Amino acid sequence: MSSTAVRDQAGPKTPGPDGTGRGERLAALVQKRGAPIVLLVVVVVASIASPGFADWANVSGVLGGNAFVWLLALGMTFVITTGGIDLSVGSMYALGGVLAADGSRAGSWAAVLLPLAVGAAWGTVQGMLVARARMAPFIVSLAGLLGVRGVLQAITNEGSTTYLVPAGSWARKLGEGTWTPVLIVAALFVLGGLLLTRTRFGATLTAIGGNENAAVLMGLPVARAKVYVYVLSGSLAGLAGALGGLRLGSGVTTIGVGYELTAIASVVIGGTLLTGGYGTVGGTVCGVLLLAVLHNLIDHYFSSYGSAFTDAVNGAFLALVVLSQTLLGRARHVE
Amino acid sequence: MSATTVSGRLPQKARVLKDIQNYGVYLALVVLIVVAVALNTSFLSASNLRVQLFQLSPTLLVALGMALVIGTEGIDLSVGATIALSAAVLPLYLGYGLGAALALALLIGAVAGAIGGSMVAFARVQPIVATLSLMIGLRGVAELINGDAAKPVTAQSLLSLGGNSAAGVPWMAWVAIVAAAVVAVVMRRTTFGRQLVAIGDNRQAARLAGLPVRRVLVTVYVISGILAALAGVLVVGHGAEADPANQGLNMELDAITAVVVGGTPLSGGRVRVLGTVAGALFMQLISAVLTQHDVHTSYTQIIEAAIICGAVYVSRERGSR
């Protein structure tokens, strides 16, 4: 029906008004594929150079010991994709563990469902405050970080009561060994990936982060999706805490401090834009694995420095990724 | 439509919220003190007040810097980590005298602030993101510098700065009071203060009016870094040890709380210095009152969280602009 074609202008001949030059496309590639490539390089180099790194004992330790915490990053991926942030997940992780241990005395089902329900409930509150009362996600979830830990302290009588998971409870099996945790977490990541890329809900989340006004004009259920995303993040944090608690056999009150920062770092290092509008579950997988591997290596070689080195590396990584994202983003917007 | 002038009259609810934002913190402070005295007459004793001032001073210093940053529509999450960094550096140079160590700690704070500020002003990274990466990274660096265990500090000059009083008021508090006065004067009387508020209120108009937007932004973060480093020095002096793993933890949250409770809106364009002082005092006293009456820290924390939420709800941007 039309005679003239509006061809896109990405060819090398015409750099085009949008400036998709070769340099920028390379940069975009680095942003999208950077995490898997760096992960691959680190793993290969470490396997060759570091005896014992590729041993099953080490690998299973890295995977089994950390897998549940990675669920925080999964939830965070969704939140950040909408341009929000959820700082309460570290506290919710700890609360989840305590609730699981507490609930396990009433039965194995309670051990899993109670933390899940509490996480979802708090997520609903946060989501309503963000989506309906239009408060800044940062502040709302900051209050969550403090408040949820307060609840945790209250339940455990300021940390003096320790709840143990009964030895006979089948729920303990959920956290045992390497394979069960890894399979549970992998399954959830796969579901999460499908949710983000293959459903209308996922598309709505991306649209909200990309251009909220446009999403409203397109008739997408913006406020509802925003509530759901915090419900999802809260539920995942509660569940992760529960599974972690079941693995440990008790609710540990001091756990989870700063986990929200690691989760954010993993998500961003994986290539999800902190400003929202682009999220990738696969990237988050690479991000959490990359940080876990680095942590493992640092523990091995710089054990005298402890977690400090990891923090420094995390921070540097994050700064680097965020800077490159911003600069790339700017290159895109300058016409 | 563009011809309409916004009349000064706001709807009833908005007006009440506005009054709460402007004066609520002072009222709350008075009520709190009255209640506290009614419950426990020794609340106003000199020794108790001194204890409160020791704890309040570092938070207030950090909150003052935070208020400036928030005035530009920014936020600085790196202040807690900067305290840790300052604490880590300090013991290394105390041998050269307190002056040298102090200068170096403040310089480090300024550099940390300059990094964050440059990311915000030049690379145009969102403030929350730029300072988040510093928050994670700097504490790691601090712990690396310090090593595993907390280091005891024995330099008498530093210990007396952190523990002694002059005219019945802790030296630490004098430092904080002077800092608050200086910040108040800066905001009221200097070019920089005016430009800061203008940039936070309407950045585009400020740019068109030829204001040095980037320079002001970087300077604001540098000031915040310096004040945080100074707070770190006081914390080390008071605790008689340098413990970067724990010192300054959650300080960014306490500072933001003090600023917000003090009535400074997160949307920028306004810095309430006296309000920030009152906000920091209020948060300090409420946790003191609750603790003294055997309310568990858990409930204290929940109450604090609720206060933050309430304060932000009251001060959140309303449709008018």
Add this chain to the structure above:
Amino acid sequence: MIPTQAPAPDGEPVLEVVGAGKTFAGVHALRDVSLSLRPGEVHALIGENGAGKSTLIKVMTGVHRPDTGTVTLAGRTVAFTTPLEAQAAGISTIYQEVNLIPLMSVARNLFLGREPRRFGVVDTRAMNRQAAQILRGYGVESDVSRPLHTLGLGAQQMVALARAVRIDARVVIMDEPTSSLEPREVETLFSVIRDLRSKGVAVVYVSHRLDELYAICDRVTVMRDGAVVHTGELAGLERLKLISLMLGREMSEVRREGATAFAADGHDRQEDQPILEARDLAVRHKVNGVSLSIRPGEVVGLGGLLGSGRSETAKAVVGAIATEGGTVSVAGTAMTRRSPAAAIRAGVVMLAEDRKAEGIIPSLSVRENIVLAALPRLSRGGIVSTARQDEVVTYFMERLGIKASGPEQRVSDLSGGNQQKVLLARWLCMNPKVLLLDEPTRGIDVGAKAEVQSLVDELAREGLGVLLISSELEELIEGSDRVVVLKDGAVVGHLEGDGVTEQALLAALASSGADGADGDVPGADGDVSGADGDASRAEETR
């Protein structure tokens, strides 16, 4: 996937707005507006800023509900409460800015909210296949799985168009769809519109480019001050007539001398050397090689319809927006650094058009707003000198007659006119050499308007070079010594001396295409009684 329902019977309107009125805070945005769209027509909707076009569009698309009047769709009265309801009923809108999600794939943008699904999940393959097929019809032949932002703006606009039309549209409203399109993309757009027309879809076409209107539209509705001033066939309606309708000038109307507060006589230029000279300014999509010069003591008017690049030219001069080319020199010295701060240092200041977004600092006081730019000059060692500051503030509040309860009053509590005076004071206390005024009297009351106008006169007499941008013909004509006329980002006319008349300006605005760029309007001799003669001569110049 253009909808294929049969066109409604001829003459029966598909969408009809009858007697719509809308008031915002006491200001009439729409007054008794009626508009009727027939199936298969392309209906131009034109008017200057504030004429009520966008409010009318928002009434039709469910963003606003009219206070009075009705909207009828295919004979049924409707009351949309959200844009979504209007979309579902078959009214879709394409906005001037591309309202899509930049980082999402082209296909996802096209299908967002109605993706084809299989087994409960989005069927990406089917979606991409359908998207490619649909977009080919719009001349977009790129890989639909790529992020939207990698497409050119024109192609993005086509995606937005395809998205809007894909819904079983009966009415498609296009709000300045060509503002970011290249000429060949405009051609593609036109062929899409023709296709819609042949399928019985009614198209509302909003644009300021008269050439486009004449090329594609069947009928036209002209709005002014919230009311419809003309509706009819476009063919046969002269350009000059169209512009007169938009600007509120009848062809036979004689120039009303003294309708403004400007002095009747021009200003004596003190020197002939220009104080400001801009050469070949270019801003992407907006300004295309504009040159102008201003001499001390002279008021140069910058005329043109909305969207002609007037504001962008002023902003390019002071370095407030990125330019693609051109030079600016002040008093013979070329400016190397281009930023508002550098321009201010050189003595060139601009009163921005959007007072609220680009002018006032709302929460600061009158005093602080006035001295904002001058602060460094009023300070010693970074401390503001209260005495000098108060001196400046008192002087300018008095000289400009700023009515406030005092210098302490918040500027946002002032009336528009007083806010404008505060901004003028902000610039005047910088002792500028050149003052660029972008719509200085828009939205302010009559008294303040007269005061601002006579102030401009006075300033020019004191030797300031002034650039005056105004949509008001009277203001532009009576206030300016010379007028430079812009159209589509290029200079299409110069009016000088006695040639500065409304008729000559209208004629220059009506000249077709930018090829009349060097066409100084001839014969406009400013003869007060010669309106008819001017009109006929203007006809010739077309």
